[in-house]
Amino acid sequence: VTGQSQWGWTQSAAGFAIALLSPVLGAIADAGGRRRLMLALATALTAALTALIWFARPDPAFALYLLVCVGLATVAFEVATVFYNSMLPQVAPPDRVGRISGLGWGLGYAGGLACLGVALVALVQPDPSPLGLDRGQAEHVRATALLVAAWLAVFSLPALLALPDPPGAATRLGGGRAAGTGRDRRAGPRAAALPAPRAVPARAAVLHRRQNTLFAFGAIYAPASSAWASPRSSFRHRMTSRGGWARRASRWCEDRIGLRARTVLIALAP
C-alpha cells in the first residue's frame, strides 16, 4: 500500500502543478511564442528525467529519487503537450482540426503500444538478457526507462524539424507572456481560427484526465492485487485499444457534427 499511495500522491502533485501551469503556458503557446524551442526543451527535459529513472535501484532508499524523477518528468511531459497541441493549427486547416488531431491520437496509441511491446519483448521478458542486464538489480525493468527516453528523443525529431514557428509569431517570450495573462488581445484572432476554442481544451481535459487516472491507477492496482501482469494481459490491451477508439470516434464526431454547442445540444435535447 505504501508504494501505491506514494505513487498516487506524486501523480496528484504533478497534476496540481500542471493545472497551475498549463493555462498560462497554453496562452503563451497560442499567442505564438517560440513554440518549437519550448517544445524541444520540454521534450528534452522529459527524456532526460526519464533516463534518470535508470539509476533507481530496487531499494526503498531510491523511492524518493524515483518519485521526483517521475513527477518532474510528468510535469515536463504535460508542458510539452501544451506546446505540441498549440502547433495543431499550423498543420491543420480549421475544418480538418478534428481529423489531424485524431490521427495524432491514433498514432499516439499505436506508439504507446509499440514502445510497450518493444520494452516487453526486448528488455523485460528475455531471460537471460542478451544485453547482459542483471535481473537481480531489476536492470531489465529499469532499462525500459532508457528505451522510453530514446524513443522520445528519436521520434520527436520529425515534428521538431519539420514544423518551424509560424511567421509573425512573437519572437520574445515577453510578448507571449503579456498575452498569456490575458491583457493582450492579439491572441484573439488566432484562437478564433479554431472551431469553438474553449470547447477543445475542456473536452480534452475531461477525457484525457479521466483516462489518465483510470490508466495510472488501473495498472498499478492490477499487478499489486494479482500476479505481475502477464505480457498479454487482456486488461492492458483492452484499456489501451479501447481508449484509442473512443477518442478517434469523438474526433470524428467533431469534424462531422461540428464542435459548437450542437454536440452538447444533441446530447441534451430529448
Add this chain to the structure above:
Amino acid sequence: MARLEAAGLLDRAVAGLPDEAALRARAAAGEGLTRPELAALLPFAKLWLLDAIGEGALPDDPALHPLLMAYFPQALRTGFAPQIGRHRLRRELVATILANLAANRLGPAAIGRLAAEAGGEAIARAAWLAAEAFGIEDAACRADAAPAAPAMRLRALLGLRRVQEGVARALLATPGPLQAALDTLRPGVAALAEGQAARPSPEASSLAADGIPHDVAVLAMGGSRLAAAPAILRLAAEAGVLPAQAAAAWDAAGTGFGLDALRAAVEAARVPGPLGARARAEALADLAAVQARLARARLSGATRRPRRARRRRCGCRGRRRRRATCFPPGGSPGARRAALNKAFAWAAYDWANSAFPTVVSTFVIAAYFAQGVAPDR
C-alpha cells in the same frame, strides 16, 4: 416569459399570468396561453423589443424613414418634412413603431422562439425585412378585410404569421443597411411568389375559394416553402442561376432526400426544457444547410459520381487516406504533399511521447515502483 422576467420587465403575479408550475400542467394537458393572457403578454414583448431596438443603430437606418414620416399627419409631412427628419424623438418613434409592427404581426410566442436565436434588435430587423419583402403587412390587412368567414380570415392571418416568422428566422443574421438587403431580396422573392401562385397548393385554393384574395391565400399557405426563400435566393446567387432554377433544385433535394418530412417532424416535435427551442432551431438550421448543399451539388451537376470526382480532385489513393488526411481541397499537388507531410510530422510526435505515459506512468515503471522499489510491507 422567463426571459422577460430575467430582463426585469415582467412580474407574472402582477400581470396575472400563470407561473411555471401552472404552465407545465397546461403543457401536459396540451393547452397553451388563453387569449387574454396573450394580450397581457404582448405589451411586455413590445417593451422588450423596444428596449433592445432603442439601444442599437437600427432606428437610424434610412430605409425606416418612411415609417417615421407615416407617423405624422399629412399636413406636417408636406410642410415640415426636413423637420420631421430631425425630430428629437425620431429614434424613439421609429423604435416604437418597429416594435409594434414586429410584436403585433408575429405575436409573443414567435418572438419568444426567435429570441432563443438572436437579440431583440436583430428580431425587429428581420421581421421588418420579411414583412417588406413579402408584403405581409398589406396581405394581412387585405385578409382581415376580405369577405370571408372569421375562421378563414384567422387561418390566413395565422399562415401569414408563420411565413413571416420563418422568413425572419432565415434573415436574422442579415448584415448591412436594410435597403440594400431588401433590394437583393425583392426580385427573387417576386419570382418565387409568382412560381408559387402559378401552382397553388390545395390549402391555398380552398382558402381562396372561401373569399380570401388569391395572392394572399397563396402567400399565407406558402409555409416552410416560402420561409426557405432567403436560402434559395442565396443559393441562386452563389450558383449563378435564376431563382426559379434554384427553387427547383431546392425542392428536388427536399423531396428526394426526405428533408421536407424531416423538417415537418422537427417542427412538430415536442421540445421541453430551456434548451429545447434552441436545439430545434439548430436542427432546422442543419437541415437547411444540408438542403442547400445538396441543391448546390445538383445545380453544379456533381451528383452523378461524387466519390470518384472527389477522389480525383484530392489526388490521394484509397478511401481511408482520403478521408483521414486529404486537405486542403485546392492547391497544387506539391502544396498538398507538404501539408500532408507536416500533418504526419506533427502526429508523429504523439507516437513519440505516448511512450512515456504508457511505459513510465502506467505499466512498467509504475509497477516496478510499487513492487520493486517501495513494496508493500
